[in-house]
Amino acid sequence: xxxxxxxxxxxxxxxxxxxxxxxxxxxxxxxxxxxxxxxxxxxxxxxxxxxxxxxxxxxxxxxxxxxxxxxxxxxxxxxxxxxxxxxxxxxxxxxxxxxxxxxxxxxxxxxxxxxxxxxxxxxxxxxxxxxxxxxxxxxxxxxxxxxxxxxxxxxxxxxxxxxxxxxxxxxxxxxxxxxxxxxxxxxxxxxxxxxxxxxxxxxxxxxxxxxxxxxxxxxxxxxxxxxxxxxxxxxxxxxxxxxxxxxxxxxxxxxxxxxxxxxxxxxxxxxxxxxxxxxxxxxxxxxxxxxxxxxxxxxxxxxxxxxxxxxxxxxxxxxxxxxxxxxxxxxxxxxxxxxxxxxxxxxxxxxxxxxxxxxxxxxxxxxxxxxxxxxxxxxxxxxxxxxxxxxxxxxxxxxxxxxxxxxxxxxx
Amino acid sequence: xxxxxxxxxxxxxxxxxxxxxxxxxxxxxxxxxxxxxxxxxxxxxxxxxxxxxxxxxxxxxxxxxxxxxxxxxxxxxxxxxxxxxxxxxxxxxxxxxxxxxxxxxxxxxxxxxxxxxxxxxxxxxxxxxxxxxxxxxxxxxxxxxxxxxxxxxxxxxxxxxxxxxxxxxxxxxxxxxxxxxxxxxxxxxxxxxxxxxxxxxxxxxxxxxxxxxxxxxxxxxxxxxxxxxxxxxxxxxxxxxxxxxxxxxxxxxxxxxxxxxxxxxxxxxxxxxxxxxxxxxxxxxxxxxxxxxxxxxxxxxxxxxxxxxxxxxxxxxxxxxxxxxxxxxxxxxxxxxxxxxxxxxxxxxxxxxxxxxxxxxxxxxxxxxxxxxxxxxxxxxxxxxxxxxxxxxxxxxxxxxxxxxxxxxxxx
Numbered sequence: 001x002x003x004x005x006x007x008x009x010x011x012x013x014x015x016x017x018x019x020x021x022x023x024x025x026x027x028x029x030x031x032x033x034x035x036x037x038x039x040x041x042x043x044x045x046x047x048x049x050x051x052x053x054x055x056x057x058x059x060x061x062x063x064x065x066x067x068x069x070x071x072x073x074x075x076x077x078x079x080x081x082x083x084x085x086x087x088x089x090x091x092x093x094x095x096x097x098x099x100x101x102x103x104x105x106x107x108x109x110x111x112x113x114x115x116x117x118x119x120x121x122x123x124x125x126x127x128x129x130x131x132x133x134x135x136x137x138x139x140x141x142x143x144x145x146x147x148x149x150x151x152x153x154x155x156x157x158x159x160x161x162x163x164x165x166x167x168x169x170x171x172x173x174x175x176x177x178x179x180x181x182x183x184x185x186x187x188x189x190x191x192x193x194x195x196x197x198x199x200x201x202x203x204x205x206x207x208x209x210x211x212x213x214x215x216x217x218x219x220x221x222x223x224x225x226x227x228x229x230x231x232x233x234x235x236x237x238x239x240x241x242x243x244x245x246x247x248x249x250x251x252x253x254x255x256x257x258x259x260x261x262x263x264x265x266x267x268x269x270x271x272x273x274x275x276x277x278x279x280x281x282x283x284x285x286x287x288x289x290x291x292x293x294x295x296x297x298x299x300x301x302x303x304x305x306x307x308x309x310x311x312x313x314x315x316x317x318x319x320x321x322x323x324x325x326x327x328x329x330x331x332x333x334x335x336x337x338x339x340x341x342x343x344x345x346x347x348x349x350x351x352x353x354x355x356x357x358x359x360x361x362x363x364x365x366x367x368x369x370x371x372x373x374x375x376x377x378x379x380x381x382x383x384x385x386x387x388x389x390x391x392x393x394x395x396x397x398x399x400x401x402x403x404x405x406x407x408x409x410x411x412x
Numbered sequence: 413x414x415x416x417x418x419x420x421x422x423x424x425x426x427x428x429x430x431x432x433x434x435x436x437x438x439x440x441x442x443x444x445x446x447x448x449x450x451x452x453x454x455x456x457x458x459x460x461x462x463x464x465x466x467x468x469x470x471x472x473x474x475x476x477x478x479x480x481x482x483x484x485x486x487x488x489x490x491x492x493x494x495x496x497x498x499x500x501x502x503x504x505x506x507x508x509x510x511x512x513x514x515x516x517x518x519x520x521x522x523x524x525x526x527x528x529x530x531x532x533x534x535x536x537x538x539x540x541x542x543x544x545x546x547x548x549x550x551x552x553x554x555x556x557x558x559x560x561x562x563x564x565x566x567x568x569x570x571x572x573x574x575x576x577x578x579x580x581x582x583x584x585x586x587x588x589x590x591x592x593x594x595x596x597x598x599x600x601x602x603x604x605x606x607x608x609x610x611x612x613x614x615x616x617x618x619x620x621x622x623x624x625x626x627x628x629x630x631x632x633x634x635x636x637x638x639x640x641x642x643x644x645x646x647x648x649x650x651x652x653x654x655x656x657x658x659x660x661x662x663x664x665x666x667x668x669x670x671x672x673x674x675x676x677x678x679x680x681x682x683x684x685x686x687x688x689x690x691x692x693x694x695x696x697x698x699x700x701x702x703x704x705x706x707x708x709x710x711x712x713x714x715x716x717x718x719x720x721x722x723x724x725x726x727x728x729x730x731x732x733x734x735x736x737x738x739x740x741x742x743x744x745x746x747x748x749x750x751x752x753x754x755x756x757x758x759x760x761x762x763x764x765x766x767x768x769x770x771x772x773x774x775x776x777x778x779x780x781x782x783x784x785x786x787x788x789x790x791x792x793x794x795x796x797x798x799x800x801x802x803x804x805x806x807x808x809x810x811x812x813x814x815x816x817x818x819x820x821x822x823x824x
Binding site for chain 2: 169172220234245247251255267327330332335337367371372
């Protein structure tokens with residue numbers, strides 16, 4: 001529109017908000033950039049850039065680093081970067097069998113990661129939310145101890161979150177229905193205006209891998225998180241594709257065997273009944289299928305030990321899971337066409353043993369694999385990806401539109 | 413960017429190109445709009461609008477309709493609309509068992525629709541392309557006889573088309589691999605600079621349903637085309653989602669039974685082996701599975717007759733297909749979350765009988781169906797949707813950026 005229309009009159013506030021995002025975005029793209037560099041990149045006047053940078057520095061979003069070019073000539077040679085002591089995202093993940101919290105700073109570093117094993121299926125919604133409240137309070141205390149502000153709370157849940165309302169519509173493996181997690185967290189913690197985001201754990205895990213994972217060129221992929229449930233986050237061109245209402249990524253309930261075992265969702269032969277963590281541990285003989293699955297991390301360790309020792313039953317179990325996973329993932333890849341699958345959650349640890357049968361199914365079943373083989377990668381962030389993604393999503397909101405945050409911390 | 417950046421200097425040509433699209437877009441949004449209305453909508457000066465409209469009228473894209481407001485006072489009160497005598501899209505569909513061509517005008521009307529039954533699997537690529545060439549020549553002659561220009565050729569193919577190159581990578585049901593259909597059509601017909609688009613038939617069918625189908629509020633849906641193969645076009649927020657490389661929508665190769673029959677693609681239990689037209693006709697006892705499937709339309713008529721007469725075998729066959737379809741479509745909906753399924757191709761005629769078992773599987777298997785039932789609609793355009801979509805896609809390109817077309821037909 002810039003080519004033809006007169007810019008509409010905009011209030012000073014709107015202009016500042018827009019330009020703050022431009023300036024911060026330029027630094028995110030090119031860390032270490034100088035004020036002069038930002039001016040050149042954005043087309044803004046140097047004086048404008050300087051006053052916006054001053055505000056962003058004062059709000060703790062940007063830090064000035066490196067030696068100044070010449071003493072007495074201002075800060076033109078100073079490099080700008082996101083500040084590690086600025087607002088932190090507070091992430092909390094309500095897992096089926098654990099509760100995790102962490103703080104993430106603007107540089108993507110994780111602090112105060114705490115994982116509390118505990119079966120959240122056995123407790124009431126209110127009881128789990130009380131645990132969440134305590135865990136978030138502890139994380140706030142961690143932030144206070146570190147002397148850093150919290151920019152918002154991101155909550156990862158193992159269920160379907162309605163994008164328009166933030167309502168958790170269903171979490172099959174928790175047995176939850178229609179829980180307004182955002183309102184509950186806000187009310188129980190008295191968070192005032194602090195942003196609270198609620199999202200699906202698999203989506204947050206995919207975003208964490210995108211934002212701070214070890215595969216920096218990854219822009220298009222299906223991130224498959226293997227936990228008690230199996231979720232997926234679909235990333236296309238660096239953006240999460242959540243579907244029309246936010247209910248996408250439920251690949252745990254893709255049917256891989258129409259006459260297979262019953263699932264908590266009500267259907268039969270769902271992928272997570274044939275390739276989820278419980279199925280694998282039981283089929284491998286690591287868990288008896290009756291006693292408590294606690295702590296699952298220890299059982300997973302044992303499974304990995306048996307696989308390393310080439311135990312036949314363990315190898316067969318993981319091979320079977322890989323086959324089922326390949327059938328389910330092929331369905332998704334045939335429908336939406338992304339070239340790469342990232343194995344996250346417990347699958348990341350099992351990657352070496354899952355890969356052959358998984359890749360074999362993908363080779364056979366994905367139509368485009370005939371000339372362009374599906375790439376299978378292990379996730380790099382481990383089981384903490386979802387909680388990191390939840391914290392990171394809070395910061396992502398601040399980075400793409402910093403002015404609301406800046407206005408809350410600066411006077412006037 | 414308009415709020416902060418100085419517009420970059422732009423050549424007169426770039427400005428005209430941009431503004432032509434703005435003006436045409438305003439008329440498409442509100443047919444019957446006057447020149448003054450276009451000026452108000454776009455923010456362009458009235459004189460600029462008038463000169464652009466004159467060009468678009470001269471190029472045959474816009475027509476002026478309705479009485480003039482006052483004689484002698486120019487055309488300010490005249491309504492503008494897309495011209496039915498302007499450029500026509502020429503669509504050609506290479507079906508597995510037919511070849512179709514048509515012309516579509518800018519108002520969406522179809523002309524000179526020709527469907528030629530004939531099994532294209534039995535013939536070589538060169539022979540089928542020779543048929544295509546003859547069919548397209550006939551369609552050009554149809555256009556000439558009507559005195560209308562052809563704005564481009566859209567080719568629908570039953571296979572995977574690489575978005576970046578236009579190359580048909582594979583058409584499993586034709587047995588084609590790596591055919592540059594665009595280059596072949598261009599060369600054989602000597603089309604010069606005339607645009608030639610090649611795309612997947614299921615994608616074009618979905619677009620036709622979006623652009624000119626009978627469900628005007630449809631913006632988010634999975635259009636499933638049941639032919640010899642089964643393809644799908646995924647439309648999200650009024651835009652086709654083709655996947656990263658253009659290979660999406662291959663739901664015919666979603667696995668619905670891991671130990672099911674072998675498929676032409678090399679895998680087992682693919683949806684199209686258990687719910688495709690051939691399977692249905694054979695299971696219903698309408699076709700012996702050996703003789704030629706020709707003409708399929710007659711066999712489909714016979715199937716519909718038997719279903720109407722409540723023939724047990726026919727009813728069981730279609731019910732079984734609906735069940736398989738439900739398993740395959742659920743996988744896609746769980747992964748990408750769209751609220752509506754549109755049954756196209758031969759499925760549109762079978763909708764009444766497919767629906768109960770299909771809806772039952774969707775109710776059970778789509779996780780979000782528990783609070784938001786998947787809507788199943790019949791397509792309104794019948795088996796000609798793909799060829800109409802191919803022709804329409806050519807016009808869509810002209811409408812969103814008319815200047816290149818205008819420049820080819822106007823001197824100077």
